[in-house]
Amino acid sequence: MGKEGVKIEIMDTTLRDGEQTSGVSFVPHEKLMIARLLLEDLKVDRVEVASARVSDGEFEAVKMICDWAARRNLLHKVEVLGFVDGHTSVDWIQRTGCRVINLLCKGSLKHCTQQLKKTPEEHLADIISVVHYADEQDITVNVYLEDWSNGIKDSPEYVFQLMDGLKETSVKRFMLPDTLGILNPLQVIEYMRKMKKRYPNTHLDFHAHNDYDLAVSNVLAAVLSGVKGLHTTINGLGERAGNAPLASVQAILKDHFNAVTNIDESRLNDVSRVVESYSGIVIPANKPIVGENVFTQVAGVHADGDNKNNLYCNDLLPERFGRKREYALGKTSGKANIRKNLEDLGLELDEDAMRKVTERIIELGDKKELVTQEDLPYIVSDVLKHGAVGEKVKLKSYFVNLAHGLKPMATLKIEINGKEYEESSGGDGQYDAFVRALRKIYKVTLGRKFPMLTNYAVTIPPGGRTDAFVQTVITWSYDEQVFRTRGLDADQTEAAIKATMKMLNLIEDEYEKSK
Ligand SMILES: CC(=O)SCCNC(=O)CCNC(=O)[C@H](O)C(C)(C)COP(=O)(O)OP(=O)(O)OC[C@H]1O[C@@H](n2cnc3c(N)ncnc32)[C@H](O)[C@@H]1OP(=O)(O)O
Ligand SMILES: CC(C)C(=O)C(=O)O
Numbered sequence: 001m002g003k004e005g006v007k008i009e010i011m012d013t014t015l016r017d018g019e020q021t022s023g024v025s026f027v028p029h030e031k032l033m034i035a036r037l038l039l040e041d042l043k044v045d046r047v048e049v050a051s052a053r054v055s056d057g058e059f060e061a062v063k064m065i066c067d068w069a070a071r072r073n074l075l076h077k078v079e080v081l082g083f084v085d086g087h088t089s090v091d092w093i094q095r096t097g098c099r100v101i102n103l104l105c106k107g108s109l110k111h112c113t114q115q116l117k118k119t120p121e122e123h124l125a126d127i128i129s130v131v132h133y134a135d136e137q138d139i140t141v142n143v144y145l146e147d148w149s150n151g152i153k154d155s156p157e158y159v160f161q162l163m164d165g166l167k168e169t170s171v172k173r174f175m176l177p178d179t180l181g182i183l184n185p186l187q188v189i190e191y192m193r194k195m196k197k198r199y200p201n202t203h204l205d206f207h208a209h210n211d212y213d214l215a216v217s218n219v220l221a222a223v224l225s226g227v228k229g230l231h232t233t234i235n236g237l238g239e240r241a242g243n244a245p246l247a248s249v250q251a252i253l254k255d256h257f258n259a260v261t262n263i264d265e266s267r268l269n270d271v272s273r274v275v276e277s278y279s280g281i282v283i284p285a286n287k288p289i290v291g292e293n294v295f296t297q298v299a300g301v302h303a304d305g306d307n308k309n310n311l312y313c314n315d316l317l318p319e320r321f322g323r324k325r326e327y328a329l330g331k332t333s334g335k336a337n338i339r340k341n342l343e344d345l346g347l348e349l350d351e352d353a354m355r356k357v358t359e360r361i362i363e364l365g366d367k368k369e370l371v372t373q374e375d376l377p378y379i380v381s382d383v384l385k386h387g388a389v390g391e392k393v394k395l396k397s398y399f400v401n402l403a404h405g406l407k408p409m410a411t412l413k414i415e416i417n418g419k420e421y422e423e424s425s426g427g428d429g430q431y432d433a434f435v436r437a438l439r440k441i442y443k444v445t446l447g448r449k450f451p452m453l454t455n456y457a458v459t460i461p462p463g464g465r466t467d468a469f470v471q472t473v474i475t476w477s478y479d480e481q482v483f484r485t486r487g488l489d490a491d492q493t494e495a496a497i498k499a500t501m502k503m504l505n506l507i508e509d510e511y512e513k514s515k
Pocket of ligand 2: 017081104144145146147177178179180207209
């Protein structure tokens with residue numbers, strides 16, 4: 001499909017249109033850091049870093065970026081949006097050290113007459129005057145035809161009048177925005193072809209907006225129509241629903257069009273994370289290329305197919321983007337998912353152990369849907385260490401409560417060798433109340449010894465998730481013996497109760513031996 005090997009120029013506007021995402025504001029050193037990542041790591045061809053006149057902070061940011069870019073011989077790649085305002089924007093840009101203005105002109109008749117309150121002739125004359133002034137200052141001019149998509153639909157003669165009036169000037173690129181994201185790919189092809197036919201030797205950029213979730217499709221339609229320059233942002237940031245995300249655009253250009261860009265796609269993920277953190281706009285987990293989950297196989301059948309000649313892989317191999325394939329653990333896991341995770345951890349289990357671990361993961365997943373790789377060593381150890389312990393003591397039901405200003409209470413019913421016992425107690429905490437109720441059954445009702453708790457350790461897997469599994473390891477002494485049991489659950493009290501039930505079964509075996 002498409003044009004083989006066509007060269008596409010990418011202009012990234014994360015720092016201008018991306019900053020027009022509601023709630024996003026970069027401080028100068030963040031702008032500098034992102035500009036460096038865009039130009040040096042990702043190797044985008046051009047960056048638009050601000051609008052002129054906005055604020056002192058923006059002035060400082062542009063100046064910092066330009067000072068840095070000049071030292072790296074990259075200054076010609078740094079651009080600032082400016083207005084048709086006589087000398088004001090050009091002077092502002094000149095003072096920052098920037099050498100390129102992206103001049104915001106009106107691309108539809110209604111914007112020209114209703115917002116600027118100018119006739120087309122007046123607006124054209126104003127633009128030409130700014131272009132001449134920029135020429136005098138040795139500043140390169142690219143022109144935006146703002147609201148071009150409405151303009152080419154409703155007032156094409158206005159668009160052509162503007163283009164015709166500017167084509168003999170020094171304007172380097174004409175940048176055609178779908179300002180309100182109103183076009184679909186068929187319309188992009190129709191209108192871009194009209195533009196290409198009339199201006200075959202003019203460099204055209206396309207600037208998409210994502211209001212109908214069509215930004216990426218529209219960008220590709222533009223390429224199909226012969227456009228050589230595209231505007232993108234990291235993570236699709238931008239006014240309203242945003243712009244076309246660079247990562248998706250890059251992947252589709254390469255895989256579907258065999259197009260050539262300068263982008264180093266192995267850096268896309270890392271740069272996305274930096275922009276996520278500086279912008280505060282969280283990347284959805286299912287966002288193509290950069291979302292947390294997009295390289296994770298969840299279904300057991302998929303993991304199995306990956307072992308059989310990579311049957312469930314497409315061209316979007318995670319390694320291309322500096323990422324790794326992962327296999328989710330949960331109720332939809334099969335042995336293949338679990339084996340892949342164990343391999344990663346350097347663990348190997350025999351068939352029987354695999355079966356037990358699989359059953360356990362499915363059981364846990366049924367309760368909580370997702371089990372992480374970090375949870376796996378605990379699960380393996382839990383299943384293998386105590387898998388053989390009998391079930392002479394069973395917890396039939398229990399209730400523990402926690403109420404502000406009241407002592408925690410526990411009521412439980414257990415079965416010991418087929419007989420049921422019920423007891424209640426208060427305690428210093430929920431688990432303390434639970435153990436006190438148990439102790440009453442053993443010591444008072446049965447007249448037996450109850451083990452002494454000597455240590456209680458809680459571990460959560462790394463990652464800092466509040467919904468992670470909790471591992472509780474409890475050490476008990478009983479008849480001069482030490483027992484160490486562990487419980488695993490999303491809830492800390494439940495994990496401790498599980499560890500306790502294992503201990504009661506262990507001492508039951510000892511008790512029977514001693515009879
Ligand atoms: C589609 C886009 O993304 S366009 C994004 C352009 N960038 C920005 O808007 C950057 C953020 N904007 C700002 O900081 C401010 O709006 C400024 C500094 C540009 C102007 O601020 P103010 O002088 O307070 O004007 P305000 O924002 O109220 O209105 C915009 C003015 O610019 C005029 N204007 C709109 N487009 C243009 C243009 N292309 N060239 C010149 N003037 C323009 C409007 O007609 C209006 O003028 P008016 O006040 O005489 O009616
Ligand atoms: C700056 C302008 C041209 C823009 O971002 C748009 O129209 O979408």
